[in-house]
Each structure stands twice: as C-alpha cells, then as structure tokens.
Amino acid sequence: MIEQYRGIAPDSVLREIALLAEALQGRSLLHVNATRSGGGVAELLARLVPWTEALGIRTTWEVISGSPAFFEVTKAMHNALQGDEVEIPRADLEVYLHGLQDNAKRLRLEADVVVVHDPQPAYLIQFGALDRRRAVWRCHIDLSQPYEPVWRFLRQAVSRYAMAVFHVAPFAQPLPIPQLLIAPSIDPLSEKNRELSEAEITAVTERFGIDRRRPLLVQISRFDRFKDPLGVIAAYRLVRQNFDCQLVLAGGPASDDPEGERVLAEVQEAAAGDPDIFVLSLPPGSDHEINALQRAATVVIQKSTREGFGLTVTEAMWKGKPVIGGAAGGIPAQVIHGVTGFLVHSPEGAAFRLRYLLSHPRAAQRMGAQGREHVRRHFLITRHVRDYLMLMLLMLQERPSNPLRLPAAAPSGGECPDG
Numbered sequence: 001m002i003e004q005y006r007g008i009a010p011d012s013v014l015r016e017i018a019l020l021a022e023a024l025q026g027r028s029l030l031h032v033n034a035t036r037s038g039g040g041v042a043e044l045l046a047r048l049v050p051w052t053e054a055l056g057i058r059t060t061w062e063v064i065s066g067s068p069a070f071f072e073v074t075k076a077m078h079n080a081l082q083g084d085e086v087e088i089p090r091a092d093l094e095v096y097l098h099g100l101q102d103n104a105k106r107l108r109l110e111a112d113v114v115v116v117h118d119p120q121p122a123y124l125i126q127f128g129a130l131d132r133r134r135a136v137w138r139c140h141i142d143l144s145q146p147y148e149p150v151w152r153f154l155r156q157a158v159s160r161y162a163m164a165v166f167h168v169a170p171f172a173q174p175l176p177i178p179q180l181l182i183a184p185s186i187d188p189l190s191e192k193n194r195e196l197s198e199a200e201i202t203a204v205t206e207r208f209g210i211d212r213r214r215p216l217l218v219q220i221s222r223f224d225r226f227k228d229p230l231g232v233i234a235a236y237r238l239v240r241q242n243f244d245c246q247l248v249l250a251g252g253p254a255s256d257d258p259e260g261e262r263v264l265a266e267v268q269e270a271a272a273g274d275p276d277i278f279v280l281s282l283p284p285g286s287d288h289e290i291n292a293l294q295r296a297a298t299v300v301i302q303k304s305t306r307e308g309f310g311l312t313v314t315e316a317m318w319k320g321k322p323v324i325g326g327a328a329g330g331i332p333a334q335v336i337h338g339v340t341g342f343l344v345h346s347p348e349g350a351a352f353r354l355r356y357l358l359s360h361p362r363a364a365q366r367m368g369a370q371g372r373e374h375v376r377r378h379f380l381i382t383r384h385v386r387d388y389l390m391l392m393l394l395m396l397q398e399r400p401s402n403p404l405r406l407p408a409a410a411p412s413g414g415e416c417p418d419g
C-alpha cells in the first residue's frame with residue numbers, strides 16, 4: 001500500500017506510517033458510523049478501512065441502523081449541533097435512545113480501539129456495549145456554535161469516551177476528556193480523485209448536456225440547507241449579468257439524511273427555466289461523474305454556512321481548481337484567502353470573487369496549483385492514516401496491562417525534506 005503512494009504523498013509521512021504500523025501489528029481498530037454511503041464520513045471510511053487493514057491492523061466498520069423516525073431525530077440533532085435552534089422533545093430523544101439500545105445489542109463492538117463517528121451513534125457508550133477505555137468519539141460536524149440544550153444532551157455521552165477528536169480548533173468544546181485535532185483527507189488514487197483524460201471528462205459533460213466551451217461553476221454537495229445551494233444560485237445569477245457561464249449543482253442522497261428530497265425540490269424550483277443551471281441528482285457511487293465534473297469546472301464553489309470539513313473543497317483543490325468557499329467549519333483550513341481561493345460570507349461576496357476568477361484566468365490557475373500543493377502536504381489519506389496510527393498508539397499506551405512494543409527510533413537522515 002505504502003509503495004503506491006510514493007511520489008504522490010510526502011516521503012516523510014510514508015516513513016512515519018511504516019514505523020508506527022510496526023508497533024501496531026495484530027492490533028484491531030473498529031469504526032462505527034451512521035451510513036455506508038453518502039457524505040464525507042462514509043467517503044473517508046471506505047478508503048481508510050482497507051488502508052489500515054493492509055498495514056496489518058485488523059480493521060472493521062459497523063453501521064448503525066434505525067427507523068425513519070430515528071433518523072428524523074438524529075437529523076434534528078445534527079441541525080441543532082450546527083447551530084439551529086431546534087427543540088427536540090423528550091419523546092423524540094427516547095426514540096433515539098431506544099434505537100441505539102437495539103444497535104448496541106446487534107453490533108459487534110469489540111476491538112483494541114473503537115472510533116465512534118459523529119452524534120448519531122454517540123450514545124452507544126451508554127448501553128454497556130463499548131469499553132470506555134478503548135472508545136474515541138470523533139466529531140465530523142461543525143460544533144463551533146451548537147444550540148446549547150442539544151449539545152448538553154450529547155455532551156453527557158461524549159464525556160464518557162476516553163478521548164474526543166475534532167477536525168479544527170474552533171470545534172473543540174469544554175469537556176472532561178482529552179481532545180485531539182485530526183483533519184480529514186482524500187485518497188488521490190480513488191475513482192473520485194484519480195487523474196482523468198480530457199476524453200473521459202468530456203464524455204461525462206456531454207452526457208449531462210454541459211457545454212465545455214463556456215465557463216462552468218460547480219458545487220458538489222448533498223442537498224442540505226447548510227450547503228446553501230440557493231445562495232449559490234443567487235451568486236450565479238449576479239455573475240450571469242456579465243459572464244455567459246453555466247452552473248452545476250450536483251448531489252445525491254445519504255441514507256441518514258431524510259431532508260435531502262425537500263431541499264432538492266426547493267433547488268429545482270429555484271433553477272426552473274434556466275437551461276444553463278444543471279441540477280443533478282446523482283445516484284450513490286457516482287465517483288467518476290463527480291471527478292469529471294470537478295475537473296471540468298472553471299471554479300468550484302462550496303458556499304456552506306456551516307461545514308464539518310468540506311471534503312468537496314479538498315477534492316477540488318487536488319484537481320487544481322480555485323475554490324470559493326463559505327467561511328465556515330473546516331473550509332478556512334483549506335481555502336487560504338487569496339492564495340488557494342476566496343472565503344465568502346454572502347451570495348454577493350461569492351459573485352464578486354467569481355467575477356474576478358472568471359476574468360483573471362492566470363490568477364485562477366495559480367491559485368489552483370497552490371491549492372493542489374496545500375492538499376498534498378496536509379490533506380492526503382497518508383497523513384490521515386499516520387494520525388490514526390498515532391491515535392491508536394496513544395490509546396494503547398495508556399493501558400499498562402497491555403504494553404506496546406515500540407520499534408527502534410527512525411534511522412537518522414530521514415528528516416522531512418518535502419514537508
């Protein structure tokens with residue numbers, strides 16, 4: 001596995017992975033989340049699980065299940081934790097807790113280290129099925145300004161874990177347990193991110209009726225209000241006054257997101273009558289199409305008002321695209337204002353920056369190249385695997401009954417020449 005990434009990822013990170021994996025041979029790692037497809041967490045796990053498995057760490061992935069009512073409650077919690085003032089009645093919380101109790105009985109939750117992703121499965125820790133000393137809660141959502149009553153409820157569960165992991169510092173919360181920062185990543189070798197030929201890109205754009213001779217603005221996102229698709233249409237309309245451009249809003253469903261259909265209908269209504277707006281509802285597994293659309297873009301937009309990290313931003317930057325991103329969540333960690341793209345706070349701001357990038361192609365190209373290098377250094381899967389191995393080591397070291405055999409120090413002369 002490591003060899004496949006040589007020449008793509010920084011050598012220093014590959015060396016660290018080899019060293020850490022040696023200390024973790026035969027150990028096991030379990031991930032638990034709420035969906036196997038749709039959204040960033042599923043995207044990450046699909047790539048990370050085979051990676052750590054190939055390194056000799058037994059890695060499993062369990063997914064909680066639930067009724068539509070269960071996922072309506074978890075979606076309301078998600079919205080509240082990202083700042084919406086949503087009251088969740090006690091009866092709904094009971095639906096949630098009962099749902100997780102059933103999952104706790106059904107799932108296989110044993111491993112040396114267990115990482116529970118996001119709020120949906122967080123309360124599994126309550127039902128005795130998880131060993132608290134082995135359990136890490138990893139948060140992928142924007143917890144910078146949670147709605148307090150709902151966060152107080154979730155906090156009771158989170159406080160029982162051995163450790164909490166957040167993407168970026170503004171999400172960290174007062175908690176009685178240690179907190180770590182680990183940013184997400186993309187896999188440069190996946191179908192979504194591998195290099196494509198011009199013919200492959202054009203085959204996809206032609207299938208959707210997109211004209212490659214005219215500028216193309218692209219936002220790829222689940223149809224979720226926090227991704228602000230209506231704000232993107234408003235920005236596009238302002239830009240259209242000066243530029244003959246097209247807009248793609250492409251997204252698909254996630255099995256844990258019951259709101260998607262409603263938001264999609266709103267977006268379709270807002271776009272109706274404009275043949276240059278392409279609202280694409282993509283089936284799961286449309287990685288090739290997403291790759292091609294991102295590569296066909298002149299500028300990629302991710303105008304979120306709340307955002308966990310924004311893997312679509314990472315994906316676009318890896319493809320050398322300048323990105324206009326909402327100044328929310330993990331986006332400012334990626335979009336360095338004026339260097340890899342622009343951070344915006346409104347449709348007007350987005351339109352202003354779009355006009356600049358459409359009229360300055362050389363600057364747009366430079367920003368795209370800078371974005372790709374930023375991703376290479378900080379947001380490739382190799383760095384992420386390294387961080388997971390470090391996390392496992394940290395968790396196992398705190399158990400004196402289960403000592404680790406640490407490998408000898410790295411040979412000297414291996415200092416990171418390339419970041």
Ligand code: UDP
Nearest residue numbers: 039040041043221222251252282310311312
């Ligand atoms: N994605 C996808 N199909 C879609 C929409 C999004 O495969 O129709 C992918 C997208 O390429 C990215 C992930 O889902 O890899 C979304 O992650 P992000 O962090 O941007 O947002 P989230 O959905 O987790 O809020």
